[in-house]
Amino acid sequence: MQLILGVIALWLVLGIAGVFFPRNLLLVSRVLFPAGALGALLLAAAALDALGGEIQSRVLPLGLPDLPFHLRLDALSAFFLLLLGAVTAGISVFAAGYFRRGEGTPPGLQCLYYHLFIASMALVLLADDAYAFMVFWETMALSSYFLVTSDHAKAEIRRAGFLYLLIAHVGAIGILLCFGLLHGSGDYTFDNMRAVQLAPVAATVAFALALFGFGAKAGMLPLHVWLPEAHPAAPSPVSALMSAVMLKTAIYGLLRVLFDLLHTQVWWWGVVILVLGLATALYGVVFSAVQSDMKRLLAYSSIENIGFILVGIGLAVIFQSYGMRALAALALTAALYHAINHAYFKSLLFLATGSVLHATRERALGKLGGLIHRMPWVAWLALVGTLAIAGLPPLNGFVSEWLMLQAFLFTPNLPHPYLNMLIPVAAAAIALATALAGYVMVKFYGVVFLGQPREPSLASAHDAGTWERAGLVWLAAGCIALGIAPVAVIGVIDSVTGQLLGKTLGASATGWMFLTPIGPERASYAPLLFLLGILAVWLLTWLAVRRFYHGRVRRAPPWDCGFPAQTARMQDTAEGFGQPIRQVFEPFFRMQRELPTPFDAAPRYRVSVEDHLWYWLYLPLARVTNALTRVVTLLQRGRISVYLMYSFVTLLVLLLFVR
């Protein structure tokens, strides 16, 4: 606890130091950001140490009079702090090499917002009363808003920032009301909320408010619209932080309310989370398949992953409400495992897009290509992230998806006649989303790094600098380690599930090599053996190729399909690659296409894919709000007499009413 608070204080000091030297790039990038990364490492170490230990509480002498900030470090907080510290270390190192002079906000101010952002996230995870939680939650939203709009000269970025701020605040209202319900008649500490026994209706309303509020931050359907706008608008390290860590604080909040503050769980809450999670996952992945901007693609993929995590939480609630604690632990473990996995591979990929963006000044997939030759470091490290997010063994994405499917395989045992038939169907949807995620990643990696450069300017692209490489290596190593050593990771997660559900997975019972979540007769997975197998096959193939083919190589011009003048523009494009998905899932999109006539001398093909929800939900809402505000403006007459009349009439009505 001491060390964690120390690190948070260090971050604040670093941020404030940045204010005094806003344009001193050398200081900011060579001293402040690396120091922040070091702090993040320390934080991760302290959190790991606190995971097995006992719960520590502390009252900070800050805040309002008689209303100090309560902090508490338990297993749930420690797990998410570990995630925050471990991922932020990599992102901070990358950021040391990323921020440049003359790109929007000066580096010193970026440094302030950045460190304020991570410090407030850490404090959100530690908060132990509603007041402190909301203060840090809002600090987090505001500091990230300034980071998102760091390139505020562009109107579309300001618009994205506004949308983000709006939804963040609407969500915060939900959370605030939820705490208002939870605290009963006592004070606002979480200790009091744990003790309060709510009536079933009140508990359900509190749950709905929490799901709404935290769902807005996490990007749950239908509150996801800010995500694909804000993430591309932000600088890449910030996109990485937001996607990797900030979305997880929302998951943390949901878990905290659902399993810790509410004293009971109802099965249909789990069904609601499950259905929303599934919808979010499918929606996210289908949309990410048709994007042609690499950061938007990743943002939609974040939505998909959040949906996946929510599915795990929903399953855990269902199992827990029927008293099947071991299975609840399995589902929650899958969700938490995926949370930390997503933090690693998504930040890795976002940072890789940042390097590509700096090297080429291009974000549109249609203008990239063939970068593996120009940027081998970034390309190979991004490959690790791509394989991990696609869920291929032996990397980390596979483990959590496998655990999740294992959990789904037990749903037929549920003692409810409809659930035990319908939820297994949901497993099919999860499998579909996972497969589509693989498709998306093939598109992402193939279009950006493989093939021929689509623009001549790409020839001057340069590889990432040392700091950026170091950050990417750290995150890629994390992806591999999380994939190779699932038993150790689950040992860490066990203390969380133990605290929340009273039951752990106990996966380490059968040794460090084999991951057997339920029993050796059901299923087990040994990533190390898998890796060795892959290496052996690869080695054999390589040897065989060398031995049998390399002696007889004959060089000749390739068959040109009868058309010798091939250019880079003849490659499959991002749009072309996404076309089948666009066709199959057509009802999901609101598409506008302009097809050229065959006789057009300068043909132009244009397709725009938009979100139905935007037109069905958000624009009507905006119209209603506008109409209401017009009604309210009628009150404003500009005459003092009329205003006085308002208060006079109010006074009279109150006087009569009080009688």
Next chain:
Amino acid sequence: MHLPLASQIINLLAAVLLLLSFAMLTQRRILSLINLFALQGLTLTLSTLVVAFSTGQHHLYYSATLTFVLKVLILPWVLHRLIRRLNVKWDVETLINIPTTMLVGIVLVILAFNVALPISQLAGTITKSTLGIALACVLLAFLMMITRSKAVPQVIGFLAMENGLFFAATSATYGMPMVVEFGIALDVLVGMVILGVFFFQIRERFDSLDIRHLEKLKEE
């Protein structure tokens, strides 16, 4: 009906207060308005003194002194100076004509008495019957603020409203705690200073103190 002498005097003064409120409501000239305001303050001081004497509440002597200094001496003097410097001694036009205002005022008084009835039955003070009058004074002052279109009479209405509140406090509970009274007195003084500054600003901007010019500030 046998009432103690003190009570009779207080009732008389309350009646005077109400009469002055009506007089202010109908008065067109700013100069007379200020004089009426000062007179109202004097009446208030007298009634507070009588209450203090007859009940032996010592702190009411202080508030009587405060009222006298503030509302009979300082504020009228400030207002006099203000209208001399702003040069706005002439008639005030009202938004609604005077007889209508009077009729509305009478309705308000009836309303105030009815509203105050249950409260004054609860109060155990010798001044309890005057609570309705105090409330009526507040409402009448409010009405005056609404019906005037110039800034200075509105401010006088605001100050008169404070008079009514003060009277309500003395009649219902023998006055507020000293700290609160000091606070309110200071607020009134500070409010006066700020409004004085605003007067000059408004006049500089529009060459007039007619607040109807402020309607332009509305968002289109």
